Amino acid sequence: MCQVDLNSDLGEGFGNYTLGMDEEILKYVSSANVACGWHAGDPMVMEKTVALAKRFGTAIGAHPGFPDREGFGRRNMAISPEEAKVYMKYQLGALLAFAQSQGMRIQHVKPHGALYNMAAVDEKLAAALCEAVYDVDPNIIFMGLAGSKMISAAEKTGLRAASEVFADRAYQDDGTLVSRRLPGSVIQDQELAIRRTVRMVKEGRVTSLQGKDIPIRADSICVHGDNPKALEFVKAIREALMAEGVEIQSLRA
Secondary structure, three states: OEEEEEEEEEOOOEOOEOOOOHHHHOOOOOEEEEEOOOOOOOHHHHHHHHHHHHHHOOEEEEEOOOOOOOOOOOOOOOOOHHHHHHHHHHHHHHHHHHHHHOOOOEEEEOOOHHHHHHHHHOHHHHHHHHHHHHHHOOOOEEEEEOOOHHHHHHHHHOOOEEEEEEOOEOEOOOOOEOOOOOOOOEOOOHHHHHHHHHHHHHHOEEEOOOOOEEEOOOOEEEOOOOOOOHHHHHHHHHHHHHHOOEEEOOOOO
């Protein structure tokens, strides 16, 4: 039977601000990417998110980003590979403490936002992030954009790599994501997004924004949890995949 992980970026509220519907979404995804306090999240939210994931049997991963809360981690920053390594270790270490205190294990790491997009095409940055994860725990899975520098860097470092695809994002001909600043970057038609996702999982192919059919590997599917229709979309995509004979399992299952 075909299997795939279903992940969502969660724990992104902070202080008096609530973002997303974490408790509901955790019932339907197999893995949660937990914000580590820099682009979003805070200690109280991290503690709560890990506890909720434990209750629902959902695997957890660290979701480190740039120290840019105002920009939600979506603005590029010029950092050295050495800085990237300590940024990763700092945020991974924070989540590791919450996980261990609740008897949970960190399954994976997935960079957030601009850090993710930059590492997808920057070999040195990708290598630095992977080396940081390996130094902390070589058994942690590195999740990155399918076909990107992150996947090759993880494999070279000795980490298990998980290729991620996006249910609601458009792709360029080279397999990178279309910038959110451009029209058509986010797929609003739910039925279209589901059809594309099922094809990525079962056929290993997706049509780019320019109309080119490109190969893609789908170990994990990201469904964003920070929009009003997130819960409806997560449920619909899970049901559609299961109806196609695809089993939803975490990366370590």
